[in-house]
Amino acid sequence: MQPLANITPLKPAPRAGTIELRGVGQVFRTATQDVTALDDVSLDIRPGRFVVLVGPSGCGKSTLLMMLAGLRQQTSGTVTINGAPILQPDPNRVGVVFQEPSLFPWLTAEQNVEFPLALRGTPKSERRARAEEALKLVGLDGFGKRHPHELSGGMKQRVSIARGLVQDPPVLLMDEPFAALDEQTRMTMGDELLRIWAATGKTVVFVTHSLTEAVYLADEVVVMSARPGRIVDQLQVSLPRPRTYEMLSGDAFGALRERIWRHIRKSA
Amino acid sequence: MAGNLGLRIARLAVVVALFALWETLSRTGLVNPRLLPSASETLSMLGDLLQRASVRNDLAVTATEVVTAFALAVPCGALIGFLIAENRSFADVVKPLLFFAFSIPKSIFLPMFILVFGVGFAQKVGFGFFSTIFIVIMSTTTAVESVKLDYLTVARSYGATPAQTAFRVYLPSMLPILLEALRISMIFNLTGVILAEMYASRDGIGHQIATWGENFQMKQLLAGVVLVAAIAIAFNEMVRWVETRCSHWRT
Numbered sequence: 251m252q253p254l255a256n257i258t259p260l261k262p263a264p265r266a267g268t269i270e271l272r273g274v275g276q277v278f279r280t281a282t283q284d285v286t287a288l289d290d291v292s293l294d295i296r297p298g299r300f301v302v303l304v305g306p307s308g309c310g311k312s313t314l315l316m317m318l319a320g321l322r323q324q325t326s327g328t329v330t331i332n333g334a335p336i337l338q339p340d341p342n343r344v345g346v347v348f349q350e351p352s353l354f355p356w357l358t359a360e361q362n363v364e365f366p367l368a369l370r371g372t373p374k375s376e377r378r379a380r381a382e383e384a385l386k387l388v389g390l391d392g393f394g395k396r397h398p399h400e401l402s403g404g405m406k407q408r409v410s411i412a413r414g415l416v417q418d419p420p421v422l423l424m425d426e427p428f429a430a431l432d433e434q435t436r437m438t439m440g441d442e443l444l445r446i447w448a449a450t451g452k453t454v455v456f457v458t459h460s461l462t463e464a465v466y467l468a469d470e471v472v473v474m475s476a477r478p479g480r481i482v483d484q485l486q487v488s489l490p491r492p493r494t495y496e497m498l499s500g501d502a503f504g505a506l507r508e509r510i511w512r513h514i515r516k517s518a
Numbered sequence: 519m520a521g522n523l524g525l526r527i528a529r530l531a532v533v534v535a536l537f538a539l540w541e542t543l544s545r546t547g548l549v550n551p552r553l554l555p556s557a558s559e560t561l562s563m564l565g566d567l568l569q570r571a572s573v574r575n576d577l578a579v580t581a582t583e584v585v586t587a588f589a590l591a592v593p594c595g596a597l598i599g600f601l602i603a604e605n606r607s608f609a610d611v612v613k614p615l616l617f618f619a620f621s622i623p624k625s626i627f628l629p630m631f632i633l634v635f636g637v638g639f640a641q642k643v644g645f646g647f648f649s650t651i652f653i654v655i656m657s658t659t660t661a662v663e664s665v666k667l668d669y670l671t672v673a674r675s676y677g678a679t680p681a682q683t684a685f686r687v688y689l690p691s692m693l694p695i696l697l698e699a700l701r702i703s704m705i706f707n708l709t710g711v712i713l714a715e716m717y718a719s720r721d722g723i724g725h726q727i728a729t730w731g732e733n734f735q736m737k738q739l740l741a742g743v744v745l746v747a748a749i750a751i752a753f754n755e756m757v758r759w760v761e762t763r764c765s766h767w768r769t
């Protein structure tokens with residue numbers, strides 16, 4: 251009989267929504283010089299977590315997101331989701347919401363949400379049903395037949411979120427999704443996103459420039475430095491959920507925001 | 519809507535006034551009626567002409583030439599324009615050359631077309647094609663370049679194949695500009711074909727108009743002008759109507 255301690259346990263299969271970055275680097279080669287955008291970034295994100303990336307402009311946070319989306323390949327290191335590397339866009343694992351809602355103006359809200367399904371040849375009736383469900387989830391029940399130009403900025407971004415969720419991927423990537431919205435809409439959309447996140451249990455990776463937004467939304471804030479982009483701090487936000495507007499003026503909130511700001515001021 | 523209606527009435531008034539002026543100038547003899555037959559006489563001549571089998575035949579000949587030249591020039595031009603826009607280095611080489619070619623008046627090549635194709639269908643279609651293709655190429659290039667990078671990124675992130683990207687993103691995104699291009703191309707095309715007919719031809723409405731002019735048949739000549747103008751305007755407005763329906767795609 252071997253002592254139990256010597257038995258190597260089988261590595262458990264990663265749960266859907268696990269993200270692993272190992273020594274990830276990105277070098278842009280130009281004619282005159284090599285620019286290191288990301289340097290040795292390692293990060294573990296557990297399923298269902300809400301992780302926010304912040305950092306000064308040019309810290310590579312969007313680049314990192316594009317790698318997770320499979321839209322860009324790292325020059326070194328590995329990026330895995332659900333334990334498998336991301337080599338190209340994989341809509342089954344990842345939904346993406348961009349800064350501009352980037353809805354197709356020639357399609358209705360409904361058709362925009364159906365777009366990812368249409369690409370894979372999902373039958374029309376199923377497409378319609380799933381788009382309807384996704385629109386309901388983001389609070390746009392009954393707006394499916396409108397075209398993007400008939401929707402407000404916030405509503406467009408809701409459609410974009412519905413499009414990201416329609417294939418039910420375990421991970422939702424969001425690249426400054428609310429940056430173009432006015433302050434009030436932005437706050438509302440933050441609450442809406444938290445509600446959707448709580449309802450779906452997705453892993454969310456969210457990039458923003460707003461420190462308030464970062465602390466308000468996140469379980470964990472990852473702070474990055476300017477070129478070369480490195481992780482300089484990871485903050486656990488232990489504020490209770492649901493988050494409320496009153497928390498914004500609390501001491502705990504202020505302390506977290508200040509800690510992030512000090513990092514950013516240093517590296518900018 | 520009231521302002522819109524007002525505008526329409528004002529426009530109609532201008533047209534009516536022009537015809538009235540034309541009528542008056544001719545009737546009062548301020549302009550020699552042999553040089554400028556009155557509007558009413560011209561319009562009744564137009565009615566007459568449309569009854570004639572020979573004129574109808576001319577119109578059919580011209581229409582066939584125009585449609586054939588257009589049907590050849592638009593896909594060819596669009597394909598070349600697309601390839602140019604998609605290929606950076608090729609575009610750098612070819613684009614300025616296209617601008618040079620576009621700036622040359624196409625009519626100076628007409629004698630060559632007659633030498634190559636003879637006088638007939640091929641000469642007119644060939645010249646119509648030649649008059650049209652440059653504008654189609656250039657418009658398509660512009661249309662392709664107008665497709666927002668955001669749209670392509672979205673398509674890519676949801677795993678679109680190149681064919682899906684072409685048909686589901688490029689084509690609808692380019693459609694408003696393509697329609698405008700189509701409209702302008704038709705102007706060039708019609709000009710090309712009619713010019714070729716007027717220069718050397720045995721039939722076609724352009725040939726007929728040239729003949730009326732040479733024979734000093736002013737009533738017929740003016741009626742022919744009104745007819746061709748009406749056809750060209752009708753086509754233009756038809757495409758413009760489709761254009762306005764997808765105008766909100768341009769953002």
